[in-house]
Amino acid sequence: MYFYTYDGSFEGLLTVVFEAWERKAWPTTIEQEQIAQPGIFGETIAVVTDEVKAQRVWKGLEKKLSVTAQKQLYHTYLWEQPGFELTIFNYSKLAFESAESIEGNYTAPCVLQVQQAAKQVHREKHRMEAFVRFQKTTDGLYYAHIEPDFNVLPLILSHFTKRYADQRWAIYDIRRRYGAYYDLHTTQFITLDAAPRKGIGVLPESAVMEEEHSYKQLWQVYFDHVNIPERKNPKLHLRHIPKRYWKYLSEKQPRLLRA
Amino acid sequence: MQVLPTFKALKQNKVPRMNEKITEKLKILADAAKYDVSCSSSGGKRKNENKGLGNAEGMGICHSYTEDGRCVSLLKILLTNYCIFDCAYCVTRKSNDIKRAAFTVQEVVDLTINFYRRNYIEGLFLSSGIFSNADYTMERLVRIAKKLRQEEKFNGYIHLKTIPGASEELIKEAGLYADRLSVNIELPSEQSLVKLAPEKNYSEILLPMDNIKQQLIQTKEEQKLFKSAPAFAPAGQSTQLIVGASAENDQQILQLSSDLYKNYSLKRVYYSGYVPVSADNRLPIITEPPIIRENRIYQADWLMRFYGFDVKEILDEHNPHLDLDIDPKLSWALRNRHFFPVELNTADYEMILRVPGIGVKSAKKIVSARRFATLTYEHLKQMGVVMKRAKYFITCNHKSLQPYDFDSKRIRNKILFGDGALRSPLLTQQLDLFRQVG
Ligand code: SF4
Numbered sequence: 001m002y003f004y005t006y007d008g009s010f011e012g013l014l015t016v017v018f019e020a021w022e023r024k025a026w027p028t029t030i031e032q033e034q035i036a037q038p039g040i041f042g043e044t045i046a047v048v049t050d051e052v053k054a055q056r057v058w059k060g061l062e063k064k065l066s067v068t069a070q071k072q073l074y075h076t077y078l079w080e081q082p083g084f085e086l087t088i089f090n091y092s093k094l095a096f097e098s099a100e101s102i103e104g105n106y107t108a109p110c111v112l113q114v115q116q117a118a119k120q121v122h123r124e125k126h127r128m129e130a131f132v133r134f135q136k137t138t139d140g141l142y143y144a145h146i147e148p149d150f151n152v153l154p155l156i157l158s159h160f161t162k163r164y165a166d167q168r169w170a171i172y173d174i175r176r177r178y179g180a181y182y183d184l185h186t187t188q189f190i191t192l193d194a195a196p197r198k199g200i201g202v203l204p205e206s207a208v209m210e211e212e213h214s215y216k217q218l219w220q221v222y223f224d225h226v227n228i229p230e231r232k233n234p235k236l237h238l239r240h241i242p243k244r245y246w247k248y249l250s251e252k253q254p255r256l257l258r259a
Numbered sequence: 260m261q262v263l264p265t266f267k268a269l270k271q272n273k274v275p276r277m278n279e280k281i282t283e284k285l286k287i288l289a290d291a292a293k294y295d296v297s298c299s300s301s302g303g304k305r306k307n308e309n310k311g312l313g314n315a316e317g318m319g320i321c322h323s324y325t326e327d328g329r330c331v332s333l334l335k336i337l338l339t340n341y342c343i344f345d346c347a348y349c350v351t352r353k354s355n356d357i358k359r360a361a362f363t364v365q366e367v368v369d370l371t372i373n374f375y376r377r378n379y380i381e382g383l384f385l386s387s388g389i390f391s392n393a394d395y396t397m398e399r400l401v402r403i404a405k406k407l408r409q410e411e412k413f414n415g416y417i418h419l420k421t422i423p424g425a426s427e428e429l430i431k432e433a434g435l436y437a438d439r440l441s442v443n444i445e446l447p448s449e450q451s452l453v454k455l456a457p458e459k460n461y462s463e464i465l466l467p468m469d470n471i472k473q474q475l476i477q478t479k480e481e482q483k484l485f486k487s488a489p490a491f492a493p494a495g496q497s498t499q500l501i502v503g504a505s506a507e508n509d510q511q512i513l514q515l516s517s518d519l520y521k522n523y524s525l526k527r528v529y530y531s532g533y534v535p536v537s538a539d540n541r542l543p544i545i546t547e548p549p550i551i552r553e554n555r556i557y558q559a560d561w562l563m564r565f566y567g568f569d570v571k572e573i574l575d576e577h578n579p580h581l582d583l584d585i586d587p588k589l590s591w592a593l594r595n596r597h598f599f600p601v602e603l604n605t606a607d608y609e610m611i612l613r614v615p616g617i618g619v620k621s622a623k624k625i626v627s628a629r630r631f632a633t634l635t636y637e638h639l640k641q642m643g644v645v646m647k648r649a650k651y652f653i654t655c656n657h658k659s660l661q662p663y664d665f666d667s668k669r670i671r672n673k674i675l676f677g678d679g680a681l682r683s684p685l686l687t688q689q690l691d692l693f694r695q696v697g
Contacts (some may be wrong), residue, residue, distance in 0.1 A: 018312050129320060132378050134376065163312075164376070218278070218370065221289075221333070222289050222334065225286050225290045225293070226331060227293070231550060232535050241324050252293055
């Protein structure tokens with residue numbers, strides 16, 4: 001039994017694939033070093049991330065996988081759910097060992113898992129692209145924070161960069177404590193010294209523009225009036241916007257204006 | 260709960276007065292526009308190439324959902340709800356005693372831009388009552404779109420509804436700025452139109468539709484020759500039919516849609532279950548919108564567009580109404596038992612698509628996975644193929660999950676009421692509404 005640990009990065013995980021392959025010592029578990037429990041029976045192998053080895057594995061995968069499948073594999077990494085490392089490992093192993101493409105082989109558990117993980121991540125990405133609500137701050141920055149179920153910030157950047165090419169914006173993941181900032185030229189990852197507090201969906205009063213309230217209020221008015229009461233269907237409504245997303249949505253906050 | 264003090268302070272003194280006017284207009288003009296059910300922002304091809312605002316490539320996005328479960332993608336408003344016409348089914352009709360309002364061009368532009376910048380919307384869906392005359396109104400709609408594109412460098416989605424009777428030139432110009440144009444037919448037959456919208460007539464509705472179609476074809480040709488040829492409504496045209504305000508049966512409605520898809524290459528036909536907004540005596544007396552019927556029509560529409568069904572397979576003279584209790588694919592399968600069971604390991608993709616309960620995604624997965632191994636029920640389960648309805652119509656590796664060969668009526672009952680407790684099928688369906696509609 002071999003217990004692998006790594007630093008939590010994607011490169012680190014690819015390095016694990018490399019090392020395991022070198023030793024032909026197939027992992028029983030792969031875990032991040034900070035959270036790994038040392039096993040009593042068997043050997044623990046602490047893998048040090050190595051860019052070159054990681055590159056070689058990725059190059060190898062590129063030869064075996066279509067661009068879609070490469071993306072899916074990366075999405076499985078961002079999925080972050082228990083066991084994702086082993087799924088990625090098994091998938092890579094199967095890909096390397098098969099003469100033919102393994103894509104679409106949903107009879108193999110790891111292929112199915114990658115497909116399902118990627119689907120969930122994709123869905124969360126799509127939701128974040130939809131549910132992010134910017135607030136304009138006094139210095140003209142459009143700011144939003146998110147706490148997505150999966151680590152989708154890297155995936156939504158290009159969408160927002162293309163869309164808001166003429167406005168400065170920032171999106172901050174308060175769960176994972178990092179964000180992205182677009183300065184009218186490029187989009188970069190950032191961390192904040194004084195990270196915004198969790199659970200508070202709005203910026204302090206002093207930090208947002210006066211007009212911010214007007215538009216938020218107008219949006220709420222719009223939301224209330226586009227509804228057709230005769231067709232009310234709360235179950236369907238909730239299926240589309242589960243409650244956990246409401247914190248993002250200005251139309252789901254207390255009304256600024258009475259109807 | 261730091262939100263609260265803020266909220267309070269705001270209510271007392273911070274809401275600017277000027278805003279009240281806009282708020283009032285927004286209430287009236289969103290209210291008046293909401294019965295147009297289309298809110299799609301898909302099919303756009305407009306990229307942000309001018310470093311301006313917005314991008315409308317690719318899939319549409321629903322930024323929110325109304326409490327009735329419909330997608331909120333666009334700022335959907337009327338420019339004005341003053342109207343010189345008196346269509347019986349419409350809240351905005353001249354004879355209706357309601358508050359009237361009108362936005363200015365600039366107000367619509369500001370709302371669109373500011374909502375868009377905050378990621379509330381994908382763009383604008385603008386329609387209008389007929390103020391003064393058709394061209395006068397259409398000209399203003401076009402001016403708004405033009406201003407958004409040229410002055411604000413706005414690349415988000417714009418859907419303009421054409422005003423009945425507007426000139427060809429204006430519609431042509433509208434197509435230069437809009438991603439989608441729509442001409443609403445509303446009533447599914449000429450007779451109903453005469454009765455309920457006496458100022459309108461079919462040829463006047465179909466003419467602009469045909470013009471738009473010709474223009475779309477011509478633009479495509481031009482773009483083959485010159486890449487830089489100006490775009491014309493790149494997301495195509497759509498229309499809406501009202502269901503339940505007039506006497507047409509489902510067969511007539513779907514036959515009309517089928518013709519529209521074929522002859523006018525429409526992207527979408529939307530169906531709007533008539534919401535009783537009017538006590539006009541030209542209308543049938545109903546108390547609730549026909550939501551389930553509307554949903555069945557949407558499902559049938561999907562069968563025509565994505566599942567390779569011809570309208571004649573779904574309904575005919577003997578069966579002019581869709582079954583409200585079960586979906587139209589199941590209904591078809593129960594009438595056509597001789598096609599089943601389908602062996603999933605060998606059947607054509609097209610036939611697998613026709614199995615009740617198997618959608619496009621599952622069908623694709625099945626066809627893909629069976630190249631690697633002979634499929635078993637265990638595989639199907641893992642792939643997420645839902646068996647509830649499918650099990651009566653398939654074999655997998657020549658095995659059936661059904662010990663007996665039930666007749667169609669038994670299958671129908673088993674699917675509706677389950678093997679155990681009695682449930683109300685209508686209630687269950689109510690929850691499933693619009694699962695496929697988007
Ligand atoms: S022309 Fe349009 S807005 Fe006017 S009454 Fe008829 S449907 Fe309503």
